[in-house]
Amino acid sequence: MTIRDFIIRTCTDMGISCVGCAAVIRWEQPLFFPWVPESCYPNAIYPEAQTAVVIGLPVHLPVVETAPSIWYREEYKIVNSLLDQYTWRIATVLNDQGYASVSIPRDGYGSITVLQKNPAAFFSHRHAAVLAGLGTFGRNNMVLTRAWGPRVRFGTVLTSARIESDALIESSLCTRCNACVRACPVHALEEEDYPESKTNKKACADRSAALNGEYRSPCGICIKVCPVGADRDLFNRTDIRMYDDTGAWKKYHDAWDHVRSFGSD
Structure with missing residues (x-):
């Protein structure tokens, strides 16, 4: 059994279906500009690193649809905790x-307050996921995947093992529908492809800070309206007009309003 097969089997045993590998040299071959600062490259953080193993866990679409809410907040925390546990185990x-x-x-940024001052972390799992062939960037500054669109969180293991890299996804998964741009409550997004679009990270962080004080952060609106992802078929949510139409989809809006009325002041 190769080390790659061993990793896949280990992930499968933990219920992880989304996993990819990227040789650290890929960070030295930028896919676009601006790119990740060299100080955030894998072997700048862990000099022994030869490969980044990236895993992804979904946030379930019906939960995201209630965002911002206590339900989405709790699932978000659960997924983050699982990612830390799973990557540690791997x-x-x-x-x-x-x-x-x-x-x-x-x-890797400490707190929302810290993020407001410096909207960055010491390592980008999003770029790692793209370099490991798990997705492409969308206009909402998030990584889009075939299975879950942007409704997925990523974690990374840096290893001294030399593992063959997964193929990159060459064509963007973003449909350029601009649903995320229109839905953003703080107008932080632009109608340009990543990274040409200048996401207002400060506005996004400020909104998260406000929602955090109400026990319903993060925001989540731009990822719930994204039409990309096979999860939309699974949950019968292929028509994103449902988020604006309170008539034909009233039962959904009633359910979301019910959840949002709990867990915060």
């Missing part, structure tokens, strides 16, 4: 096999 299993490995925490 790194530990690789260490046991003789491959020096470390996991990168899901959030």
